[in-house]
Amino acid sequence: MIMERKQRYSIIVDAEIGEGTIVYDQVNLYKCKIGKNCKIDAFVYIEEGVEIGDECKIRPFVFIPTGVKIGNRVFIGPGVIFTNDKYPQAKGEWELEKTIVEDDASIGAGAVILPGVRIGKGAIIGAGAVVTKDVPPNAIVVGNPARVARYKRRKA
Template identity: 35%
Template sequence: MHEVWHLRNVIYSSIVRCHFKSIGKGGRFCYPLILNGGKNILIGDKFSLRERGRIEAIDLYQGVNYTPSIIIGDNVAMGNDVHIGVIGQLKIGNNVLVGSHIFISDHSHGKLNKTDIKKVAIERRLYSKGNIIIEDNVWIGEGCVILPNVKIGQNSVIGANTVVTKDVPRNSIVVGNPGRVIRQIE
């Protein structure tokens, strides 16, 4: 049974590759994948994404144009049920490990004000507070949420179920909701 699963994903990966702006050698995608705006996504060598991945570089929503860019480095591995949504820019460095059940987004449905909150969420314009940068050698644990306008410094670990709301200094271990540095890696 494992051989059938493996063969299906090899074939699926070869089909999916053509939907990206650029993808390096050794890219592996497990079925199924929801992909939106692949023409705005560049992926390096040896990328892998497990089952039920969702990558969205949203360039048009509710009649509004956006200029999204997702750039993913080399040797990036993502678990299952990873949802990435971008209307601005997301950069993920090299040698990054992303656990399962992860949400990374640079936007929300509307601004938090009395006018927008009264609208049905799907009818609100998308709004971004800023780009997301995840530097080299970062490990993002199971169930994490990465919110807009943050930079996660190189060689950092984001503990399971952490909500990252602000910049993470390099060589840090961050846990909690909201995420806070509990230790520096020496």
Template identity: 40%
Template sequence: MNRREDFSQQQSVTDNSKANCSMGWKYRRDEYLLALLSSVPTGVGNKLRQLAYPLVFERFGKNVTIEFSVRFIRPKSMVIGNSCSICNYSFLNCWEDGGELVLEDSVRLDQGFHLQALGGKVRIGQNTYLGPYVCMAGPGDITIGKNCLIASNTGLYANNHIFSGVDIPINQQGLTAKGIEIEEDCWLGSGAKVVDGVTIGRGSVIGAGSVVTKDIPPYSIAVGAPAKVIRQRTLSEVK
């Protein structure tokens, strides 16, 4: 290797090191800002967050309400639409590469909402409400359509552990991640669970405490563990 090539390699390492330091500082700066402002009570705190948070998110809409003690991890991977609200003690994590969260306009996340994107893409449609202590996890993609109602303590888990080998610990066998889709105008009752690979059709109702393991056709009412369709909604109910 000649001196020119050696210098070029050293310069490349130096440039990469500077880039990593710069990126690390940006993450730390954002984390410090979020930690500082998240502790300020709603009212004055919300005004401060409306001013500062557009600097650290991918996009941060107008008239957004973020209550105190809401924690964001890697907000540069998050889009918050206009007139959204996120209630206190919520946790939204898009740290892993590829992770992404999009809240369309007028989405409301109630107290204690918990998201671990784990590298998956999560999109919540316009005018959708997620109740207290709803939990969502990737790494499969999760899509919730507009005008949905997701009641308290509901869980959406877009992953499944492989456990076929009895001679290998389950936590070392990897995951499958097919994704979850909830089409628009659905209502999931309190404590419902939706597993990986499921699509819930438009206008469907899932009973409280149900476990959805298979696709649900549009305009269905499904209950039980595992959830089974007990009837279809009629036109008079839809109007």
């Protein structure tokens, strides 16, 4: 369903929102695509061209700019910030760098995801981590810059 409406203090313009998805008030969604059965909490800003898969949970105060693609069953904790330009400036040229978050990843509260990285399937980003490079599948990364602390154990 493509939505263009203003909720109480929210702006939703040409957003494609899947069936069963809940979008709370005070959210800005611009020309993005959100899958089925997601939960988008208050104070989330999602820009044009962003794609979010099915069954994702995006907690409050998250910023997702153009160039980000998020897979299925991804958790994004409160206050997570994605970026899309390595050398931002107020005026002049800028270069969009795409970021991919693969299925089943989890990103802890307050993490910062720099542009041009891939977060692998099932990876966990620790709270407050600053992700500056690709994260392997099933890796648990922490710190600034984020480093692999260990890998998730396989379930028997």
